[in-house]
Amino acid sequence: MVEKWLSGGFLLVSLCYAYFATDLNFGILAKPKAGFMPNIVGTLAVILCSINLFVTLKKKSESGKEDGIDSSTAFNILLFLAGTAIYIFALDKTGYFIATTLYLFYLLKVTKTSGYLKPAIVSLSVVSAFYVCFEVLLGVVLP
Amino acid sequence: MTMLFQGFATSLEFQNLLAALIGVTLGTVAGVLPGIGISGTIALLLPISYGMNTLTALIMFSGIYYGAMYGGSITSILVNVPGEGASVVTCLEGHLMAKRGRAGAALAVSAIGSFIAGTLGVVGITLFAPLLAEAALAFGPPEYFSIALLGLVVLTNLSGKSPLQSFIMALVGLMIGTVGIDPMTAISRFTFGSTNLAKGLDFIIIVMGMFGLGEVIATMCEKQTNVRVEKVKSRDLYPTMKEIKRSISPIFRGGFIGFFMGLIPGPSATISTFISYAVEKKLSKNPDEWGNVGAVEGVAGPEAANNAASASQMIPLLSLGIPFTSSAALLLSGFMIHGIQPGPMLVSTQPIIFWGLIASMYIGNLMCLVLNLPMVGVFASLLRVPMNYLMPIVAVITLSGAYVLNFSLFDLYILMAFGLLGYLMQKSGFEPAPLAIGAFLGPQLEQGLMQAMVICDGSLWNMMTRPLAGVMLWLTVILIVGVILKKVVSLIWRKQGGD
Numbered sequence: 130m131v132e133k134w135l136s137g138g139f140l141l142v143s144l145c146y147a148y149f150a151t152d153l154n155f156g157i158l159a160k161p162k163a164g165f166m167p168n169i170v171g172t173l174a175v176i177l178c179s180i181n182l183f184v185t186l187k188k189k190s191e192s193g194k195e196d197g198i199d200s201s202t203a204f205n206i207l208l209f210l211a212g213t214a215i216y217i218f219a220l221d222k223t224g225y226f227i228a229t230t231l232y233l234f235y236l237l238k239v240t241k242t243s244g245y246l247k248p249a250i251v252s253l254s255v256v257s258a259f260y261v262c263f264e265v266l267l268g269v270v271l272p
Numbered sequence: 273m274t275m276l277f278q279g280f281a282t283s284l285e286f287q288n289l290l291a292a293l294i295g296v297t298l299g300t301v302a303g304v305l306p307g308i309g310i311s312g313t314i315a316l317l318l319p320i321s322y323g324m325n326t327l328t329a330l331i332m333f334s335g336i337y338y339g340a341m342y343g344g345s346i347t348s349i350l351v352n353v354p355g356e357g358a359s360v361v362t363c364l365e366g367h368l369m370a371k372r373g374r375a376g377a378a379l380a381v382s383a384i385g386s387f388i389a390g391t392l393g394v395v396g397i398t399l400f401a402p403l404l405a406e407a408a409l410a411f412g413p414p415e416y417f418s419i420a421l422l423g424l425v426v427l428t429n430l431s432g433k434s435p436l437q438s439f440i441m442a443l444v445g446l447m448i449g450t451v452g453i454d455p456m457t458a459i460s461r462f463t464f465g466s467t468n469l470a471k472g473l474d475f476i477i478i479v480m481g482m483f484g485l486g487e488v489i490a491t492m493c494e495k496q497t498n499v500r501v502e503k504v505k506s507r508d509l510y511p512t513m514k515e516i517k518r519s520i521s522p523i524f525r526g527g528f529i530g531f532f533m534g535l536i537p538g539p540s541a542t543i544s545t546f547i548s549y550a551v552e553k554k555l556s557k558n559p560d561e562w563g564n565v566g567a568v569e570g571v572a573g574p575e576a577a578n579n580a581a582s583a584s585q586m587i588p589l590l591s592l593g594i595p596f597t598s599s600a601a602l603l604l605s606g607f608m609i610h611g612i613q614p615g616p617m618l619v620s621t622q623p624i625i626f627w628g629l630i631a632s633m634y635i636g637n638l639m640c641l642v643l644n645l646p647m648v649g650v651f652a653s654l655l656r657v658p659m660n661y662l663m664p665i666v667a668v669i670t671l672s673g674a675y676v677l678n679f680s681l682f683d684l685y686i687l688m689a690f691g692l693l694g695y696l697m698q699k700s701g702f703e704p705a706p707l708a709i710g711a712f713l714g715p716q717l718e719q720g721l722m723q724a725m726v727i728c729d730g731s732l733w734n735m736m737t738r739p740l741a742g743v744m745l746w747l748t749v750i751l752i753v754g755v756i757l758k759k760v761v762s763l764i765w766r767k768q769g770g771d
Binding site for chain 1: 493494669730
């Protein structure tokens with residue numbers, strides 16, 4: 130299942146890439162321009178991705194077996210991605226220390242770590258260590 | 273020789289020795305953690321080199337490289353979980369040895385074999401890398417283009433289950449490499465008006481996402497089964513005289529196989545371990561032990577081959593500036609963070625860096641042996657650290673490290689996207705290495721191709737009649753035609769078998 134969707138996704142990306150590559154000037158063989166390589170790569174990718182999608186669909190129908198992600202894993206991935214997206218957004222608003230402490234606490238809960246006190250202490254101490262390491266020792270400016 | 277001694281003098285300075293020790297320790301620790309592998313380890317640890325001087329940082333990177341390789345063999349032997357492809361073979365005999373109480377001996381033989389073969393590999397780098405770099409000074413764009421293209425095609429042929437999917441991955445990598453402002457014409461490509469995309473997609477962010485965050489997602493979000501770690505007793509740590517005698521020849525044979533295989537682009541370290549395993553099994557005087565109680569030759573040979581191959585993979589990296597494996601590409605990006613561009617000019621323009629790095633490889637190898645032998649038990653205990661604590665922390669390290677690279681929040685979104693892509697690729701069997709190498713080599717390939725077309729007056733035939741470029745391009749054509757023919761023949765066979 131994943132292979133099928135990914136094969137379709139790559140074909141779609143290749144089609145978009147090849148389409149936008151046509152906007153760029155190809156030049157001539159003796160004097161190639163910015164669109165030279167993108168046009169070659171895009172066209173090749175569309176051809177190969179089409180063959181691959183065909184082969185993948187055929188393979189699935191022949192074997193009858195499906196590779197997939199179970200619902201609990203899919204839910205966890207969704208939680209992870211949503212949390213990460215919010216964290217990146219919050220980094221700019223609340224700063225590194227607060228955002229990262231909350232994010233780490235959230236991830237510890239996503240991985241079903243029991244209790245609240247222990248994850249909170251771990252989050253606070255780990256992020257404090259990172260903060261000291263980056264901001265104080267390495268002199269990196271964090272948001 | 274004088275330059276090498278100067279390199280040793282620099283590498284033996286206190287801060288550089290400390291960097292090698294930190295690198296080897298961190299590399300081993302990260303290599304032990306299941307699934308992260310060498311590429312993931314280097315990707316995760318790149319940010320900690322900020323603030324260090326260039327040579328110290330490079331010494332730490334090579335320590336990480338060697339440490340992570342050894343860390344991979346610990347998990348193979350004790351848990352039967354290979355950290356990466358090159359450790360798969362070690363599982364076969366190494367874990368069987370561990371099950372009969374010889375885990376310590378297997379780990380010690382693996383460490384000694386890795387040290388001897390790794391040192392042989394570094395001797396090879398010392399001898400061949402400067403020679404190749406000197407020869408490469410005469411290369412023009414057609415030669416660079418053809419070498420990079422051949423490397424990419426060999427890599428895609430050897431990686432993963434399907435050459436077609438690997439080719440697609442390499443093409444996707446090349447597509448990624450074209451995003452941003454074209455350095456030749458200064459025209460903005462595939463940026464859709466975004467200023468964040470104008471500078472292109474950072475290669476390090478891509479690999480941190482695919483290899484680092486992808487693995488974190490897999491370990492954190494999927495149901496985990498508890499691993500059973502074989503115990504290592506200190507009295508069993510050292511191999512018996514008989515085991516040592518049986519290991520010596522396989523170590524040297526594996527070292528030579530690995531060194532020459534490592535010069536071939538692609539996952540040559542993995543292939544060399546399989547070849548070494550097959551050779552040792554064939555030559556063994558104790559065939560009954562293989563696959564039953566674990567033969568020590570089956571650990572010594574492949575581990576030596578793996579390390580020698582990983583060392584010789586550095587030859588094209590240092591002398592041509594072209595990485596042929598994802599871990600070498602990551603190592604290269606680590607160099608580039610510190611403003612060092614490996615290639616033919618490195619030996620002449622930065623001799624202290626070049627020879628200091630080579631000397632540090634000898635030191636890193638030795639440190640790996642000295643550190644790992646007595647501390648095997650400590651590193652093995654890391655496998656008992658609960659993943660529900662470890663993986664969220666690794667996720668935070670990855671995100672913090674990615675931010676620090678360019679101080680860009682946009683990079684973090686890219687990291688997240690490639691993390692998800694890396695996870696999905698893992699699930700579906702698409703190989704991430706060709707994508708990473710394609711993304712890295714893309715700009716160089718494009719520049720080489722455009723300049724080569726101008727030099728050769730737009731004629732591919734002119735390019736193919738140049739001695740070196742011609743050989744490389746013909747080999748590339750033969751490889752591609754070979755893959756297509758193989759597929760057609762297998763389809764015909766299947767059809768005939770079906771009828």
